[in-house]
Each structure stands twice: as C-alpha cells, then as structure tokens.
Amino acid sequence: MRLLPCGDSGLLVELADLDEVLALYAELVDDPPAGVVDLVPAARTLMLRIDPTRTDPAQVGRAVRATATRPGQRPDEGLVEVPVTYDGEDLAEVGRLTGLGERGVVEAHTAQEWTVAFCGFAPGFGYLVGADERLTVPRRSVPRTRVPARSVALAGEFTGVYPRESPGGWQLIGHTTLQPWDLDREPPALLVPGVRVRFVAA
Amino acid sequence: MPLGRRAARSTSWLEVVAPGPLTTVQDLGRPGLGALGVGHSGAADVPALRLANRLLGNPESAAALEVTFGGLEVVAHGCMTVTVTGAPCPVAVDGREHGAYGVVRVPDGASLRLGTPRSGLRSYLAVRGGIDVPEQLGSRAADTLAALGPAPLAPGDRLPVGTATDAHPGVDVAPVPVPEDGDVTLRVVDGPRADWFTPAAHTALVSQPYEVTSDSNRVGMRLSGTVLERMQDQELPSEGMVCGALQVPPSGQPTLFLADHPVTGGYPVIAVVVPADLPRAAQVRPGQRITFRRVSTPPLPPASPTTGDTDD
Numbered sequence: 001m002r003l004l005p006c007g008d009s010g011l012l013v014e015l016a017d018l019d020e021v022l023a024l025y026a027e028l029v030d031d032p033p034a035g036v037v038d039l040v041p042a043a044r045t046l047m048l049r050i051d052p053t054r055t056d057p058a059q060v061g062r063a064v065r066a067t068a069t070r071p072g073q074r075p076d077e078g079l080v081e082v083p084v085t086y087d088g089e090d091l092a093e094v095g096r097l098t099g100l101g102e103r104g105v106v107e108a109h110t111a112q113e114w115t116v117a118f119c120g121f122a123p124g125f126g127y128l129v130g131a132d133e134r135l136t137v138p139r140r141s142v143p144r145t146r147v148p149a150r151s152v153a154l155a156g157e158f159t160g161v162y163p164r165e166s167p168g169g170w171q172l173i174g175h176t177t178l179q180p181w182d183l184d185r186e187p188p189a190l191l192v193p194g195v196r197v198r199f200v201a202a
Numbered sequence: 203m204p205l206g207r208r209a210a211r212s213t214s215w216l217e218v219v220a221p222g223p224l225t226t227v228q229d230l231g232r233p234g235l236g237a238l239g240v241g242h243s244g245a246a247d248v249p250a251l252r253l254a255n256r257l258l259g260n261p262e263s264a265a266a267l268e269v270t271f272g273g274l275e276v277v278a279h280g281c282m283t284v285t286v287t288g289a290p291c292p293v294a295v296d297g298r299e300h301g302a303y304g305v306v307r308v309p310d311g312a313s314l315r316l317g318t319p320r321s322g323l324r325s326y327l328a329v330r331g332g333i334d335v336p337e338q339l340g341s342r343a344a345d346t347l348a349a350l351g352p353a354p355l356a357p358g359d360r361l362p363v364g365t366a367t368d369a370h371p372g373v374d375v376a377p378v379p380v381p382e383d384g385d386v387t388l389r390v391v392d393g394p395r396a397d398w399f400t401p402a403a404h405t406a407l408v409s410q411p412y413e414v415t416s417d418s419n420r421v422g423m424r425l426s427g428t429v430l431e432r433m434q435d436q437e438l439p440s441e442g443m444v445c446g447a448l449q450v451p452p453s454g455q456p457t458l459f460l461a462d463h464p465v466t467g468g469y470p471v472i473a474v475v476v477p478a479d480l481p482r483a484a485q486v487r488p489g490q491r492i493t494f495r496r497v498s499t500p501p502l503p504p505a506s507p508t509t510g511d512t513d514d
Contacts, residue, residue, distance in 0.1 A: 003502040004394035007474035010444040011502070012394040029237075040236035040442035042466050047442025049236060052477055061503045119239035120440055120466040123348050183338055183350075189238045 003061045004045075008052040011060050014045050018117055018129060018157075019072065021046055024064075025193060026075040033063035041118040041193055043127075074115050075194030082161065083202040084109070084152050088172035090140070094154060097137045097171075105173060106201060108134045114159060114197040119189065124163040124181030126191030133157060143169035150176050152199070159199075161191065177202070214280025214363045216329070219313070221355040222273025226344035226420070227333050228326075228461075229265040235339060236465050242445065243345035246420055246461045246484035247324050250288035253378065254328035257285045257305055259368045264332030265342040267355070269325045271487075272318040274355075278308040282363060283330040283370075289322030289485060290380050303378060322381025322485035334364035346420050347462040381485035385411060386492050388479045391499045393447060395438070395470030403430040404496075407448075407473060411491035412456065418488055420462040422449075425492065429454030430472060440466040446475035446483070448494075458492075460484055 001020075004012040015021050025041045032039060032048070035055025040047035048060055086106045088094075095102040114128040139155045144167065147153070151162045153170035162168060163181035180190045191197065218225075228251065231244020245251035245268055252262040267274065272291045283305060286293050290302035294315045300306045302325070308314055319325055335342050335352050344351040355361075396404070412427035430450050442465065443449070448456040449469045458475065459467075460483070475483055476497065486492060 001505065005392055005396075005474075005499060005502060006394055006444045006471070007391050007446060007476055007499070009446075009477050010442070010474075012441060014394075038234050038236040040465060042441045043439035045439075045441040047236070047444070049233075049442075049444065056500070058500050058502055065503055065505065118466075119237060120464075121239065123239045123350065125239055187238070188339065193237050 001065070003064070005057065006047070008056065009050050011048045011050060011057045011064070012045055013048065013064055018043055020069070022075060022115070022117060023069040023071060023073045024067065026073050027067050027069050028064075029075055029194065033060045036060060042120065043118070076196065077192060077194035079196045079198065080190060081198050081200055082152075082176050082178055084174040084176050084199050085202045086174040088152065088174045090171040091173045094135070094137055094171050094173055098135060100134065105135065109159065109173065110199050110201055114199070116191045116193050116195045116197065117158075118193055119191075122163055122166060124189040124191065125160060126180070126189070126193070126195070127158045127160055128191065128197055129157060130159065135159065137171055139169040140171060143167055147172065148175065150179065152176055213365075214278070214282055216276040216333075216361040216363065217279060218355045218357055218359040218361070219275040219277060220273065220357060222269055222271065222316070224270040224419075225274050225355040226268050226346065227265050227335055227352045227355075227361070228268040228343045229341055230263045231343045231461065232339050232341045232345070232350075236442065239465050240339060240350065241345060241348060241462060241465050243343045243348075243350070243462050244341065245326065245343075247288050247326070247481040249481050250324070250326045251328070254285050254287040254326045255332075256371065257287070258283060258328055258330040259366060259370045260328065260330060260332050261368070264328065264364070265335065266326050266328035266333060267361075269316055269327055271323060272316045272325065274327065275313060275315045277313050278310060280363065281310050282308050284308055284314065285328055286316065287326045287328070287378070288381070289319035289325045291319040291325050292317035320380070321383040323487045324484060329363050330370070331364040331366040334362040345462050347464060381482065384490070386482060386486050386490060387495055388483055388492055389476045389497045390448065390473040390494045391476060391497060393471035393473045394441070396472055398432050398434045398470045399450070399472050400431045400433050403432070403472065406430065407456075408494050408496045411493045413491050414486050414488050416488040420460055422457045422459045422463055423483075423486070425456050425458060427455070430456060432470070438468055438470050440468040443467045443471070444474060446477065446480050447471040448473045448475070458483060
C-alpha cells in the first residue's frame with residue numbers, strides 16, 4: 001500500500017492489485033474515516049475525497065493504514081441477474097481470441113459470478129470482474145464511434161454494459177434489455193461497486 | 203435533460219432570449235457519487251455563487267446561472283430581485299445599467315442583459331428564490347461532461363423561479379475583490395504521480411508561466427507552455443481525479459481540471475492546485491497566463507513496521 005498526495009481534498013491509496021482495492025473498499029464503504037466525503041475505487045487505486053474543513057490527508061492516511069482488510073474479501077451490494085442476447089458483432093472474434101468458440105464464450109460469461117469493481121468512463125458504467133480469466137481479451141484496435149446503449153462487452157479482465165450510446169473500444173458480445181442507468185430509478189445506477197452479477201442467456 | 207415548458211406552473215420565471223457563449227444552471231453540485239461514476243460538478247467559482255445567494259437571502263445552495271463571458275439576455279416574467287457576482291459585468295435592466303455585485307429589482311416584463319465582464323470569465327446571476335428547475339441526483343447543476351442536469355441554456359428556455367423563504371438581508375452592494383487580469387499565480391502541491399516526472403519538469407512547472415488556451419471549458423483548461431517530460435512511460439491504469447489536478451497527457455502540456463472533470467483519468471497528475479485557489483483558477487480567461495507556485499504539505503503517514511505493511 002502506498003499513500004499518494006492529492007492536495008488537501010484527496011488521498012490516493014495505491015494497492016497491489018484489484019483484489020486489494022476491493023478488499024479495502026469493502027472495509028471502508030459503510031464506515032469511511034471521518035471527513036471522507038467520497039470513495040472512488042479504480043483498477044489499482046482507491047481515491048478518498050476529503051472535506052478539508054473537517055480533516056486532513058495525514059489523519060485519513062493513518063485511518064487507512066490502521067484498517068485491517070481480509071484478503072479476497074469483496075464488497076457485497078446484492079445480486080443482479082442480467083438477461084443477455086448473445087448476438088454481439090465481436091462474438092466470433094472473442095471466440096477466436098480466447099480459443100473458446102462462440103458457445104464457449106457464452107458458457108464462460110454465464111457460468112461465473114461477476115462483481116462490479118468500480119465505475120468510470122460514464123455515469124453508471126461498471127467494470128465487472130469475474131472469477132477466472134478465460135474471457136480476458138484486448139480492446140478492439142479501432143474503437144467504434146458508436147456503440148448502442150445496453151451493449152454487453154468485454155475488454156481486458158472486465159465485462160460491462162454500456163449505459164448509453166457512446167463511442168467505445170470494447171468487444172461487443174451481446175445486448176440486454178436492462179437499463180443500467182435510469183435517472184427515474186433509485187438508485188439510478190444498476191451496476192454500482194459491490195453488486196454481484198449473473199448473466200443469463202435470454 | 204431539456205428544459206421543459208413546466209415553468210407555466212411557477213408564479214415567475216425567466217425566459218431566455220440569448221444565452222451568450224455558454225450559460226448553465228449551477229448550484230453546489232453532487233458530492234459523494236464518485237463510486238457511481240458521477241462527478242461533483244456545481245459552480246466553478248463556488249464563493250461567487252455563495253455570495254450571490256447571501257446577497258439575496260437565499261440558502262447558499264440555491265441554484266443560479268453561471269454565465270460564461272457575458273452575453274446572456276433574459277426577460278423577467280413576474281417582479282424579481284437579482285444580483286450578479288463573479289466576473290464583474292454590466293447589468294442592464296431595460297437598457298438601464300447597474301453595476302455588478304449590487305442587488306437589482308427587475309420589474310415584470312423587463313429585459314435583463316449581461317455585458318462582457320471587465321475581468322474574469324464566469325459571472326453568477328442569482329434570483330431571489332433561486333432557479334427552480336428539477337433536481338437530478340440531488341442537484342440542479344448542469345454537468346457538461348456527464349450530461350446530467352439541465353442542458354446549457356438555449357433561446358426560448360423558461361426557467362422557473364422559486365419562492366423565497368428567508369428574510370431579505372437588506373444589503374445593497376458587496377465589496378469583494380474582482381478577478382485578476384494579467385498573470386495569475388496559483389499555489390500547487392505535489393500530485394500523486396509527481397515521481398513520474400523529471401526534475402526539469404518540476405522546475406519548469408513553477409518557473410515558466412503557462413498560457414490558458416481556447417480549448418478550455420468547465421471540464422478543464424488546456425494549458426500551453428514548457429513540455430513536462432516524464433521519466434516513466436508505462437500506461438497508468440485509470441485512477442480517481444480531484445478538482446485542481448494538473449493531468450499531463452503524452453503531449454506534455456498539462457490540463458487543469460475544473461468542476462466537471464472526469465471522475466477517473468488515465469494520465470499522470472504532476473501537481474494539484476490547492477482548493478483555496480480553485481475559484482480564482484475558474485476565472486482565468488483563455489490568453490491569460492498562470493504562474494504556479496509550489497507549496498509544501500505535511501507528510502503522509504509512513505507504513506508502520508508493526509503491521510507488516512510495505513510501501514511498495
């Protein structure tokens with residue numbers, strides 16, 4: 001664990017890997033150190049945003065250092081089932097890249113439980129990590145200028161669902177009828193850090 | 203979200219005739235939603251918004267209009283009391299000029315026009331009762347990056363004005379320092395990836411001025427100056443960003459993040475502008491130059507040998 005400075009209003013905690021990020025986030029999310037107003041998990045880091053009128057980074061750093069984490073622990077914000085029609089434009093390519101074939105990709109995607117590790121790129125865009133690395137694929141070499149909303153996709157060790165139409169470089173394997181981001185719903189984001197996800201072939 | 207025609211239910215409203223280069227609704231933003239990928243947003247110059255609301259007896263969190271480089275023209279439907287803070291610009295009510303930072307009565311049907319500010323970039327037009335557009339995620343702020351909150355104002359938009367609840371403070375004018383013209387000095391502290399940059403980059407950052415380019419908005423200001431060279435060229439996995447971060451893309455020209463900055467970013471942050479200087483940063487115009495001055499921060503706690511924690 002390294003503590004990296006961000007001025008008076010932030011503290012960036014750098015960890016060895018995503019598992020350590022999830023374990024620390026799981027410990028802090030329900031009971032953050034006093035004066036911490038926001039937690040932003042990412043692939044290798046956890047950003048703690050601080051209200052500088054209430055505390056300072058050194059004090060928050062001491063609290064983080066004193067936090068005992070359990071290796072392998074993940075936050076748990078409940079289970080969501082996501083129905084997927086596996087008809088993505090890159091399904092064949094992903095089958096080739098992974099050596100699993102199209103059917104093997106669908107089986108690997110639906111057979112494991114995924115956890116939303118962090119959000120980024122756009123509101124409600126969750127980065128989901130699985131239990132094994134069979135579906136690890138590179139991003140497309142040429143990103144698409146337009147990816148339809150609700151596309152289900154893979155990139156690196158992650159899977160995700162595009163919350164709205166946007167440019168994107170992930171490999172598209174299917175689409176869902178669930179809306180990952182809906183401002184008329186509380187909470188608006190379906191896939192928030194700690195939510196466990198099962199994909200189900202529709 | 204488009205601004206609807208629902209204003210008809212409100213007793214008074216503003217009708218937009220011309221929005222100027224960019225006018226958005228802003229309040230104190232959406233703190234605490236970073237884990238959902240939602241940024242803080244809100245007024246770029248927070249003290250100016252708070253002051254405008256105090257002058258009118260509004261809660262400091264009431265929504266107002268952030269007017270970028272003047273040019274806003276609205277028509278008042280219903281009598282209202284307004285003020286303009288931040289970048290000081292002429293305020294004309296039916297052609298009659300009032301100074302900035304004063305409390306101005308606007309009769310029903312009158313036109314209200316903001317001229318070009320003498321200095322600074324962002325003026326705040328507040329109305330007693332607040333701009334009463336619907337909240338999204340607890341705020342009325344327009345997040346221009348995430349497309350949350352009301353869209354930037356367009357001709358024909360109607361903005362409902364809320365009902366004042368607190369007593370009128372009885373202040374006529376607020377004497378405050380106006381935004382600087384000429385070179386602006388902002389204090390910085392080392393950022394999370396300061397050790398990715400060469401000593402020459404750290405020296406250049408605080409010894410050569412950086413010009414604010416026209417490629418600047420509420421997300422951030424692209425700066426132009428001495429290239430900031432990296433010592434390490436590896437990819438940075440995206441990580442959380444803070445307002446005031448100086449992020450350095452491969453071009454070596456830093457971007458200073460403002461209110462609508464992305465929640466996470468994939469380029470290293472060499473330094474961070476101290477929170478107290480951010481309101482002044484938000485008032486620097488394209489073409490003005492920024493001189494950064496490094497200040498020190500108390501050290502962060504080291505790894506404790508007793509916990510077996512390591513620093514690498």
